[in-house]
Amino acid sequence: MPLLPPGRWRSLFAVLAASVVAAGCAAPPALSDRDGRVQVVTTTGLLRDLVRNVGGARVNATSLVRDGGDPHSYEPSLRDVRNVVYADVAFSNYVMLEEHNVIKALDANLRRGAANVSLAEAAVKYAAEVIPLVEDVSLDAVWLGLRAAGDGAGHGADRSSEVLLSMTGARGPGNVFGYLTGSFGDTDVHFDSSDGFDAGDGYGEDTATLPADAHTHMSWAFTEPGVYELTLSASLRVDRRSRPVPMGGSTFTVAVGVPAPSGAVVLDRGHADLTVDLDRGEVYALYDPQGGGEAAQRVVPADEAVIVVPNKALAEVPAGSGFGFLGRPGDRVFQLAQAVLGKHVHGEIDPHLWQDVRNAMAYVHVIRDTLTAEDPAGAVDYRRNAEVYLDELDALDRYVRQRVSEIPEARRHLVTTHDAFGYLARAYGMSVAGFVTPNPAAEPSLADRRKLTDTIRNLAVPAVFLEPNLAGRSSTLTEVAAQLGVRVCPIHGDTFTGAVTTYVQMMRFNADSLRDCLR
Template sequence: MRGHPRRTTAATLTTACALLATAATGCSGLQAGSSDAALTVSATTAIIADLVERVGGDRVDVTSIVPRHGDPHSYEPSPGDAAEVARADVVFSNGLLLEEPGIMKMVHTNAPESAPKIAVAEKLEQYGGTVMKLEEDLGLDVLWLGWAVEGEVAGDGSQVRTTATKMEGPGELRVYLTDTLGRPKVYVDSADGLDAKDSFTLPPEAHTHVNWAFSRPGTYRLTVEGQTETLDGKAEKFGSGTFTFTVGDATEPPKGATVLDAGHADVALDAETGTVHVRADEEKSGERTEHPAGEVVLNVPDRAKESVPKEKPYAFLGEPGADLWVLPQAVIGKHVHGDMDPHAWEDVANAQAYVRRVEAELIRNDPEGRATYEKNAAAYLKELGAIDQEVARKLATIPEHNRELITTHDAFGYLAEAYGMRVAGFVVPVPNREPSAAEVEELGDTIREKRVPSVFLEPNLAARADVLKRVAQDQGVEVCTIYGDSFDDKIHDYVSMMRHNANELAKCLGKDA
């Protein structure tokens, strides 16, 4: 956001930006505290806040929950965030499970009942936008196994809790997630027995990535159960199931069982039907299949064998250097999401749909401001139309053979679809450990095979990109910067973000790259 990293005042903003309309990086150094704002608005991200400010003008006072440098997939709200939300007349979120579940739980717990809670992207088509399915194909050579919950759960902010209740096997099982800064969060650890702490919650229809680590080869059986939880403290159990894992090449699966050993799958709990199963995405057809818990085997082959990292945060996995069989989480950081790609703003035409939705909701909540909102929205839509054409012209200069986009995060599907690019993949290493020499070589092979002159790093993921930088240097390709979910100290607003992305892509992938 412009000015203060968490808060701006639209009254000051409108005047300042009128004087600096030609500045490429937006306005900065502005102070909070609009005295004539008709609406106090909380937005979950700085990008959403920026769009609301541009439409709201001097009638809105906007606060962003996730700060400028923050990651909406992993940000944990503070008491100060809760206090700001408690003042809000309206709350805008992106929706489509972009935001970390704790953010939305905080919103539903603290926002006034009278405050509408608007997930802008979830009705995007009604305002001229387009929503795409989230494509996640990282080409792992072992099973990519996540957790998922399915089915509707009544009540705002409701969650589904998954609890591991029993584990049998020759060693220990740990299920954990590594965040953006490389810190592990343990969900299940059988070493000290299983109890209430071996559990976690997800919002309805959500999916998350995790690591599955086994200490010895052999057959493991893990029993999990589901429970719905509402904000008023009500909890209701709805189903359980036992899943079989075969660890190591010498471990034979039971006869007649369906074996999954590659591709993308989830241990899934359905709150509506009470069933617990594995859902798998078929690699060739793309169709999703379901396998009852007792009829499927999840294979962890010897090619998944690693060593316990020496870093202290991973001491819970065992002695440093000890053998470990790992199904990796594959995508860096907390990354809870649904089936639809939430990063719709990376297509400027969708940002225009966001603006139309914001305009309609502000008018609904402040009818007296209709003229202001309509005037501001019309001007901003015109500006967005111009930046859309500018982005298209810039990216059209990239030679066809260079239109491969390799990034640190799966946030650019809309940009690729809208402007004739191709998402070639993500090159962040598995974040629970340093990659092996073979994986570093494979990463180099991928960059070499795609024959791209550059790969792209998001500023908020820079702390975990050392390997990417090293391999890119070895391959003689450049590491460039692209913005996905957040701003930083250099880029403060949406238009500047999209202009930067277009310029950087054209420079780093262009004919002279």
């Protein structure tokens, strides 16, 4: 998910506010005036299908992300916001599956008193199992990202709140830039010392924004060797009407192409995040030299840390207007590249829980209980519908397991467009052998392509799997498959298509495709 430029946030909120006014400042019509059904809005079509199976005729369910759309990058429309305004119940997957603008549109416009449920989190009490995300930080230098630690609940924050991290000063022999790198020529610059600093109200030119309890990848560039001091300040904006709450600030030392000062904690490999701690109101570094993820990171105070940018990080400025802020094409800069290319903000949990049918069954339990609380008169119907659907899902779970068992064990290797099938692999005895990028918004690098090629060749993988909605962005997968003479087969991850319009159809389709293409 992209960190949006300051103007985009303001424009979005202006549109959302206008849409609420257009819908009417009075309370939404009574349930009896809206065809007598419970009005439900979900973030994705997959969740909409689960709700319809439990709610039956008593529920009218719509989704914000259209079928075929990508929840990782979808931008809500005015019509979407109107559906939220009139909803009695809202269901999202969350754990940062959806684009943050979708969550902000949902939370900002849902009427007071309406149920607002994050299914992936709520389903844990019904034995849903989650998988932690592990970063690939196989780089020649430290991966330096940004993180918001904690949920800010003590300040009244929720999942639609924003953490603002501003660069307010930079001292050193050259200029420093912090930016997100997408496809070639596609960059979003968030920190730029060449034109001074203007953090302003928290939406200035040198401010990055994050949801609470999230982190993002970041590229950094320094134009000259030497020692730099970078000053960062942080704040928390609870909602669009509130003034930002200060969250502290710190100055970090960066040694670019020169030895680190003695006595410092050297951050020179693995995984490091410049971190806003919402519970402690501090800014510090979280560091793990082995790249094992947040749980393995330790706190390093800013005044003890030195971030090392080695001489081997020298790179030439690419041609193209997207990198013009760094200098002329061919100019040399010291660069800390992103561990994973692409605009990708995420938490610590793999959000694709439904690829394990048992987890989808836990979602059904949560939906049943939520609808019953909203509409007690329908309790018998919701319980009956849920029981019938759970029996169908139980049979579906057995079907997927049987189909995968028909694949020879040595061939149960899954190579896909992006990393969305960890739950399927764990639940049904497969291995995720490789993927083009961890996130569909990411642009594959040459290293990604080489790794993918070696994986397919070394494991003698007979087929790779492509999500239909990502076909337009899958040239790397299809080109590598053609080069090695392996099949490209369809698989559904986040969304439905014209041929697959229900969750049961999707999982049966995936199971059949895996068996037919790998057996």
